[in-house]
Amino acid sequence: MATAFLKMHGAGNDFAIFDARQVALAMPPERVRRLADRHRGIGCDQLIVMEPSTRADVFMRIFNPDGSESGACGNATRCVARLLGGAATIETRGGILTAANAEQGVTIDMGSPRFGWEEIPLAYAMDTADMPVAWSELERPSAVNMGNPHVIFFVADANVVPLESLGPEIEHDLIFPERVNVNIATVLNRSHIRLRVWERGAGLTLACGTGACATFAAARRRGLVDDSATISLPGGDLIIAETAGGGISMTGPVSTAYRGETDL
Known part of the structure; x- marks a missing residue:
């Protein structure tokens, strides 16, 4: 059927x-x-x-x-x-x-970001705003849970990071008991971030909503952006903002490609 x-x-x-x-x-x-x-x-x-x-x-x-x-x-x-x-x-x-x-x-x-090491979760206690860890040239990331665990690296140029190889290595590192989504971000100015994401269980994707929110939350925590920012991903832009209650909102496009049927 x-x-x-x-x-x-x-x-x-x-x-x-x-x-x-x-x-x-x-x-x-x-x-x-x-x-x-x-x-x-x-x-x-x-x-x-x-x-x-x-x-x-x-x-x-x-x-x-x-x-x-x-x-x-x-x-x-x-x-x-x-x-x-x-x-x-x-x-x-x-x-x-x-x-x-x-x-x-x-x-x-999207609700409020969670920053506790046990909420991410991490394997052991550490500062999630400035983690004392590194993988190759990627070092001292932030960690945020936005319904999913995320780790965020702020770099000079997100486009040159070999995320295809480093993404799976970081995703499966034992420091992340439930694996992790890997975000590579470049802060262009206080209202604009360029972002690439390696998604846990999916690999490289054109966009990641929770990743954009987690990256914004980490950037706010480090004082890098104002209370709203455009997050530019390979597939398009998302508008991320801090809400009055300290949560995060995400605004972006929605498209239907087609309707179909499949035999399960």
Whole structure:
């Protein structure tokens, strides 16, 4: 039996979205890996399953291409919010997020960043604003949890860092018990950051919403940016801002690529 899905993306970060609010849909790791394969499946950075929620308008389950499950995905949250009409509450493993329509697309209140070493989590206690660790030329990063664990390196030129090789090495380092997303950032000025991201379980992606939020939070903590900034990723720009309550909002574009069916 064919199962319907939507292919959507936010700033090039692309998703295969399945609606399981009426009929349950199992997504074992082998099935996720097959569907996410860009040569033999649909192909996507993450596979999303919309499920019923007793606490919000929908529960969003997020699967990485390697079959692992993620706690949050900002760009996917904007896509699901658009499907629900823009204004919505969306429950994830990382918490409940609130969405609203915006001139530039959809705005998500991503909640507050967490900086405690045990909240990231790290393997042992250390200063998460200026970690005394290094991998090759990448050194003294910050660590932030935005529903997912992130490590952020501030460098002179993000484009020249060999993230294809350093990304998987850092992701799987034993200092990160749950693995980690790797962000390479260049602060262009106090309202503009250039960013590249190696996503845990997915690899290099054109954009990462939680990565943009984590990078902004780390930059604010170091006093590098003002209370809002444009984060420029390979797939496009996201607007990240500090909210009145100390949280972080993310605004960015949403696009539907196509509707399809697949035989599970």
